[in-house]
Amino acid sequence: MTDRKHVDFSGIYCGIKPDTGRFRLAPTAVGWKSSEDKATIIPSDDLKKMSWIRAARGYQLRVTLKDGGVSKFDGFKSEDFEVLKDTAKLYYKIVVESKELSVKGWNWGKTDFQGSNLVFNVSNKTMFELPLAQAIGANKPGKNEVSINFVDPGQPAPEGVNPREIDELMDVIFYVPGTVPKETENNEDEDADEEEVNADMVFYETVKSKLEFSQMTTENIVQFQEVLCLTPRGRYNIDMYQDFLRLRGKTYDYKIQYSSIIKLFLLPKPDEVHVLFVIGLDPPLRQGQTKYPFLVFQFVREDEIDVELNLDEATMSERYDNKLLKHYEAPTYEVISTIFRSLAGRKVTVPGAYRSHHGAHALKCSMKANEGYLYPLEKCFLFIPKPPTFIPLNEIGVVTFSRVGTSAGASSRTFDMKFHMKSGNDIQFSSINREEYANLEDFMKQKKIKIKSENNEETIITYTDMDDVMEDDDDNYDSRKKRRTEVRMPDLDEEEESPDEDFAPDDSGSDVPEEYDSDVQGSSAGEGEEDE
Known part of the structure; x- marks a missing residue:
């Protein structure tokens, strides 16, 4: 519907909002209003240019503001272009540009920063845009690589949307090779060859600055x-x-x-x-x-x-x-x-009433190959720093202690502890000082956690136990070696009492040639020479 005061279009989306509304062009402003009375109004004095682009939801009218901001309105039909073009020229003296998108499918091109948007161009045509205002972070996962993160897994979906029915962009990684000239205040040509920096660092710093600008709406x-x-x-x-x-x-x-x-x-x-x-x-x-x-x-x-x-x-x-x-x-x-x-x-x-043997709030132990501290707290166990492991007390089924009895050996100075969780998972900690057992057992009993000891359990050798084990192995090895020596010595004496008459190392007339002898030949050849 058109008249002299304004032009309206129905069924139009504003940005990424899921509901549609009515879009209006008026001499004083451009506006959009949804059925829920959510409105977006742009004064005509703030308009800089308008573009017409094919989008996922029909055609899109992109409005660029003088301060660099961009507003997007989707859902137009192809026949709406002429009406928009004539109205924008009449009301705002702006020519609506029709832009084509790149559909080559290439993954290399050039990037351009337009306001808070990152535009990826291929052959001077836009392939896609990334709204950096919605990004949550950027990092460098590798050499010449820059990653931009948008959505964390687990982030709640928009209201009224089933999370299983939507797809969201989570990460985009750019590969930026080569170097670029470094921007300096004084344009001197003396050190022109040295004033170069990696292109990926320049791109990364630019993305970070855009993120800071879009996120810092208020002072910290x-x-x-x-x-x-x-x-x-x-x-x-x-x-x-x-x-x-x-x-x-x-x-x-x-x-x-x-x-x-x-x-x-x-x-x-x-x-x-x-x-x-x-x-x-x-x-x-x-x-x-x-x-x-x-x-x-x-x-x-x-x-x-x-x-x-x-x-x-x-x-x-x-x-x-x-x-x-x-x-x-x-x-x-x-x-x-x-x-x-x-x-x-x-x-x-904060820590509760638990104290270790030395009066600390935590006990030292190992989780696989990582050493750390296990904090018995009022409602959970927490192992830090790596990997941080959170164990709620109400999810623990049984705790098994290994190598804590006399059968484990008096020389063992540490014991192991395994949490059997109700979910079926097992979490094991090793190399716990034996002096910590009494306080740890009292804590378990106060929290009414089931305890089980396995003295004859096959244990894992830890670094703190290697010295004792090696000493035992050395003693066993010496005893075995002694027994073997005592058994074999009589045989060696008997062999010395019966000399070998055929063995004559100094006899030059021996007819058995050695392998390293240069005159060694086959037996048949030797016999032939003797006959001659």
């Missing part, structure tokens, strides 16, 4: 510099915002929603020097194909920090119920755990 509340992370290994800057946090490292950059944080632990390390802060995530953090459901940060207990939060009094009172302070000057681990507890809205779990 606080920032922590160079925080040591044990799992995954590295140092990260932690930027905390009202709804999410960002981990920025030299290789990886992540955006984590506070809604993904499900557990927080603050655990003192048995060395009495460090404190561990553990963050449980669902969905987990991903680095390539590796998933990290827990982040383990380490702090020095004596280190202190002096920070001021970028929040006003009204926000701290209304949104955070005065659980945050404007200024903090305290140990670093206390400040970070307090801020995480308020922003994520999760309780911070």
Whole structure:
């Protein structure tokens, strides 16, 4: 329907929204309104250009704004192009450009950054676009490679959409070879050959800057510099915002929603020097194909920090119920755990009443080839730092102790412990100091966990037991060697008493040639020479 004041089109989508609405062109603005009264209005003074492109849902009218932003409207029909073209020229003095997409199927081309969008062009035609405003992170998985992450597995689907009926883009990896000239302020030609950098690093930094620009709609509340992370290994800057946090490292950059944080632990390390802060995530953090459901940060207990939060009094009172302070000057681990507890809205779990033989909150052990600490907490066991293993007490069926009785040998200084979970999985810890058994057994009994001992069980040799085992093996070897020697000595004496009359090493007339003799020949040839 057309008249002198505006032009309307029905059944139009706005961006990636699932519902349709009515699209209108008016002399003062461009607008879209859904059946649920959700509206998008663009003033005519902000319009820069318009493009007509074939899209998945019919044809698309792409509106580019003067500030670099892009709005997309899908669902047009092919016959709507002439009406849009004439109306845009009449109302806004803008010529609607008709663009063709590349359908060659090539996977190599050139990239172009248009506002917050990354455009991939093949033969000067657009093949696809990536909205970096919806990306959650970027990293470098390998040499000359840059990965852009969009959706975490496990992220809830949009309202009213069955997650099994939708497909979502999760990752895109670009291979960027070669080098490019380095941009410098002074254009000097003296060091032109040396002023080159890897093209993948330039591309990676550009993507990161676009992510920061699109995600930083508000200023960060606080920032922590160079925080040591044990799992995954590295140092990260932690930027905390009202709804999410960002981990920025030299290789990886992540955006984590506070809604993904499900557990927080603050655990003192048995060395009495460090404190561990553990963050449980669902969905987990991903680095390539590796998933990290827990982040383990380490702090020095004596280190202190002096920070001021970028929040006003009204926000701290209304949104955070005065659980945050404007200024903090305290140990670093206390400040970070307090801020995480308020922003994520999760309780911070600390050690309970358990104490090891040495008075620590954890006991040292090994999980397969990894050494770490096992924390018996009030509602779970937690093994850190690698691999972080969470064992709820209510999911434990039976705990089996191995090599704890006298039959295991008095020389054994360690024992093993295996958790038989109700789900059918087994989790085993080894190389536990024998002195820890009494306190650990008391803890199990207090929590009413079933215990079973297997003294005659076939055990796994650990490094701490290798010395004892090697000593026993040496003793056994010496005794066996002695017995063998005593048995064979009489035979050797008998052989010496009966000399071999045929053996004559100094007899030059021996008719048996040696293998290394150069004059060795066959027996028939030797007999022939003697006859001659």
